[in-house]
Amino acid sequence: MFLMVFDMYALLMFTVLVLHGIVNGERPAAVNIGAVLTYDSAIGRVAMGAIEAAVRDVNANKEILKGTRLNLIMEDSNCSAFTGAVRAFKVLDKEVITVIGPESSAIAHMISYILTGFQVPLISFAATDPSLSSLQYPYFIRMTQSDSYQMSAMADLINYFGWKRVIAVFMDDDYGRNGVYALDDELSNRMLKISYKIAFPVGASRHKITALLQNSKLIGPRVYVVHASPDSGLEIFHAAEDLRMMTDEFVWLATDWLSTNLDTFESNRTHSLSFLQGVVGFRQHIPESRKKISFESEFNRLNGVPNSMLNTYGFYAYDSVWAVAYAISDFLDHSGNITFSSNNQISSTQGPMRIDKIKTFDGGELLLQKLLLLNFTGCSGPIRFDSSQNLIGRNYEIINIYGSVMKTVGYWTNLTGFSLSFPDPLQMNSQGNSSASKVLGNITWPGGMTKIPRGWVPSTRNSPLRIGVPHRVSYVQFVTVSKDNHTFQGYCIDVFIQSLKLLPYEVPYQFIAFGDGLITPKYWSLVKKVADNEIDVLVGDISINTNRTKFVDFTQPYIASGLVIVVPMKSTKSSAWVFLRPFTVRMWCMTGAFFFLIGFVIWILEHRVNKDFRGSPKRQCLTMFLFSFSTLFHSQQEETLSTLGRFVMMVWFFLLMVVTSSYTASLTSFLTVQQLQSPINGIDGLIASNDPIGYQEGSFSWSYMANSLKIPVSRLISLRTPDDYEAALLLGPKNGGVAAIVDELPYIEIFLATKSGFGIVGQSFTRSGWGFAFQRNSPLAIDVSRAILKLAENGDLQQIHNKWFCHGNCTTHGASSSSPDQLHLRSFWGLFVLCGIVTMASLMLFLLRAIRQFILFKREKRDESPTTGCTKTIYSFFDFIDKKEEAVKKIFKKQPEAS
Structure with missing residues (x-):
């Protein structure tokens, strides 16, 4: 009885202690975390050693989990999505609260579905498939960069060297296909293109790869982008070497799988580099730090993975464990307990495996948030996640393989682009590209070339x-x-x-x-x-x-080139009144008025001093009229003696010279240029008319008139040959022909050179070539x-033109584009105003001089005249005129004697 009471007391005390521990948030002694890897792979074997090393380091550090240990449960996926799913269930059966891995994107797709259902976060350090999205897989966290980020760098590299088209060689799985899709998108953003894709099956033999590469040699581009896995990608270069495709005619670019392979199997590097001469690739940049150096030395000392060296993904795997440790520590501080519950979705599942026994992690959502809020510095650099649950801020080194060396020739970041040295973090966080040198180091290409390869061949003998x-x-x-x-x-x-x-x-x-x-x-x-x-x-x-x-x-x-309008023309050479067309009516009237004005002014200026302008009134009127018109031909018989008269004639002759030369040129044009016979005189008349319009069969002029000019299709008539053009234009719109033809200028020039009676109206209303x-x-x-x-x-282009279009003399044929314009008064008003000012000024000066002399004469005769008032003034004026005339006569009578 005593023993029975003691047992009950002990049980009660144990229960109290347990409840006390739960209430007060005591940490569990151990926390299970899982890892699903492919042990026998370039990334998996390194990641396995890195994860184990990280678990040892975390458990040795008492300040992180504060007494709680990490218990690692690791399973081999054997590079199979099916096997990986099965092993994921085995890991979940151990009540793990997070899973690290896998490195394969195809397996990550499958496991992400499973872990999302059990609310267990999945941290992948090597699954780079861009389609692994947090929208589809909310519990998926990428502890590396998505391939969309790397493909942006690859597209920049292709654009940097000026290549326009590339050939993508990739593994035909989720990783390969989605990576190339991302590359295609990035190239399209830069107006570049993948012209050919070579997808080889997973595990394809060298014979199969050789056959696929052989077909690509018939295509023009010679820039190959290889996106494969570190385990099988080298077979592509072996096949390329067998096909003699590692020469100076080709360019080979590789994503970071190549550097991963060479870093992992360092013992085989010398052999591998022998057939990788001239290849350019990427490597994820891991900045130098004490943590990195310490982990490298520890990994090399333990060397838990035979025949393998540390690669970039090993650093990410190591940091993944530390990220989980920090998140679990924070989770335990806030939650204090780790609990699991039955999953209602699979509770009815029965069978030997008993999946219904696997429980859902109750704190999965909280642990996920703790992981996403991490901000610490690991071996690989700063650890932070963006809104898409991808690692932030990873950059790339550009490597070049030649000889026995794999050297770094530059760096790439999404902020600064390419640079010869790694940019300063302060520059990367500033406005971006201002500090970057935008250059890369010297690259040796396949075949030993240092000059940038052309990257394509237009054709070959076998494929012209x-x-x-x-x-x-x-x-x-x-x-x-x-x-x-x-x-x-x-x-x-x-x-x-x-x-x-x-x-x-x-x-x-x-x-x-x-x-x-x-x-x-x-x-x-x-x-x-x-x-x-x-x-x-x-x-x-x-x-x-x-x-x-x-x-x-x-x-x-x-x-x-350009579209022009052709219409029929008619000649005006036979017109009886064509000589009147050069001037407008106002121009003719102004010219005639000036003939009369000049004749009248010259008569006034010369009447008293020139006997040729004296005589009977009839004779003086005839002389005044004939003198002004005879100046047009410089055939006047009368000479001007007065200074003012000569000055007026000088300006008048200058005006006549300009007007007569312009008239002669305009009349020549009217007599030699054909005139329009159509109401269409340009593009506006073409659109406004309702007459049919011809166009050349097969020409784009139909679509331009129908779509751009909105001309009804019923008005557009298809014509085939120049003879059809001629017949349709001669018939006219009323007889079943067309009113005009719209075609390109080179065709019309040939048409006008062989057919007469037609011409171009207006200007070309499109500008092209x-x-x-x-x-x-x-x-x-x-x-x-x-x-x-x-x-x-x-000059060779002109010689080819002359060969085909200029037989004999290469002259322009056909009619002019439109009838010549008449000469308007506005073109000569300045001359007429000048001549009018000079003429009227001379006349006013003459009158002022005459009035002055008249006043002086009046003062001399003021006392001798018997009359007064108005009569006296009139007589005095005529006496003055008579005396002046007598004086002039005496001068002319003395001239013969003097001579």
Whole structure:
């Protein structure tokens, strides 16, 4: 009985003590954490040793968990998503509160689903798949950088060297596919492109990889981006070496898997570097610190992982354990207890494995928040997480392999871009790119080249450049295709061939005709063939317009173009009154008025001193009229004697010279230039008219008029040849023809050179040119553009033009663009005003002088005259005039004697 009472007392006391410990928040003696790794992998074997070392260091440090120990439960996923899921359940069965790993993105997808259901945080130090998102997996934390971050660096590197297209070689799993998708997005943001993708199966043999690489040699780009795993990626370079693809014609870029492999298997590095000559890759930058140096020495001393050295992911694995320790410590400070409860979603599950026995971690949400709020410095650098639950602030080293050395040639950060030395943290936190040097060190490329490789080949003998050529019906001076589609000639063909000859490399090519020679193909469909990779280049009379540049790249224009309007013309040479057209009515009236004014003023100025302007009233009127008109031909018989008269005649002759020369030039234009026969005199008249309008079959002028000018489609008439143009214009809109034709200037110039009676009205209402269409981001388009500029500068482009369009004398044919304008009074009003001022000033000066002399004469005769008042004044004036005339007569009578 006593023993029974004692047992009950002991049980009661134990219960009280336990409850007291729980209430007062005593820490548990041990906390289980799990790890799911692939033991036999480059990352897994290093991570396993790093995680074990970190658990030992945490347990040895009594200040972190304050007496609680970490109990590590580790399982091997065997590089299988299925096996990894099974091993995850085994780990969960041990009531772990967090899991570290796995390094495989495919396994991380599977385990993330499982751990989210049991509210257990998953910290992965090597799963870089960008699709591992916290939105889909709320309990997933990435203790490294996402591949979207690394692919941004890779896209910057490609853009830095000026390459436009690359070939992506990747492992066909979640890690490889999603990494390349991220690269494609980053390249697109920089107007670059992945032109070809090589996906090889997981565990593919070298024979399989060799076959895939062999196919890529037929494609133009020679820049390869390899995104593989550290365990199998080297087989790609072995295959490339067997195919002789490690030469100066190729560029090989690798993501950080390559540096991980070389750092891990350092004993095999010398052998590996022998077939990696010239490769450029990335390595995650781990800043130097005491913690890093201490951990490196401890890892190398223990060397718990045979034949493996520490790589960057080993540092992240080590820091993952410390992050878990700090978070658990904070969690225990706030919660004080770790509890599990049954999962209602799987409580009905039955079977030998008894998954229903696995319990949900009640504090999973709180522990997750503690992990995300961490802010400490580990071996790999600062440990902080962003809103997407990814590690913040990791940067990359750019490495170059040549000889027996893997050297660092620069650094990349998302804030400063590329730099030769690692930027100062203060500069990285400032405005960004101002302090970065934007340069990299000297890089040795495959084949020992130090010059930046071109990165692409336009074509080879086995895969020549596919050049599409439209088989035109008309205007064959531009493009001519023989009936058997073997001979290609024309202005456009010659320009393209001469451009290729100026390139610093050989471009094998072949022409491919499109069209049957009966109907000119639609050029829009040919442009689409370039965009769809059916052909590489489109050569011909291809206009550069906005819609087409959305799908293809054009070269520098080699001929100016633009839409113009052609209408019938009529000649005015037979008009009886054409000589009146150079001047407007106001101009004619003003000129005639000045003839009378000059004649009248000269008569007044010369009447008293020049006998040629004296005589009977009839004779003086006739002399005054004939004198002014005879000055037009400088045939006047009367001479001017007075100074004022000569001054007026000098200005008058100058005005006549300007007016007569302008009249002669304008009349010549009216007699030689054809005039419009159509009410359409420009783009406004074209739109306002309701008459039919012709356009060339297959030309973009139809879409421009229908879409841009909003001209009804019913008014647009398709025409094929210059003969069709002529017939439609001559018939006119009332007889089933057209009122005008809208086409590009080069075609119209040929049409006007061979057909008479037509002309261009107005100016070109579009500004464009003809160019050769290439696929988007084609480097060949840039080189051909430079070649076209050289052709223009050295005169070869003009010689090709003369060869096809200038037989004999290269003169401009056809009518002028519009009728010449009449000469308006506003063009000469300054001269007329000047002449009028001089004439009236001379007349006023003459009158003032006459009045002055009259006043002096009046004073002399004031006492001799018997009359007074008005009569006296009138008589005195006439006496003055008579005496002056007598004096002039005496002067003229003395002149013969003197002579």
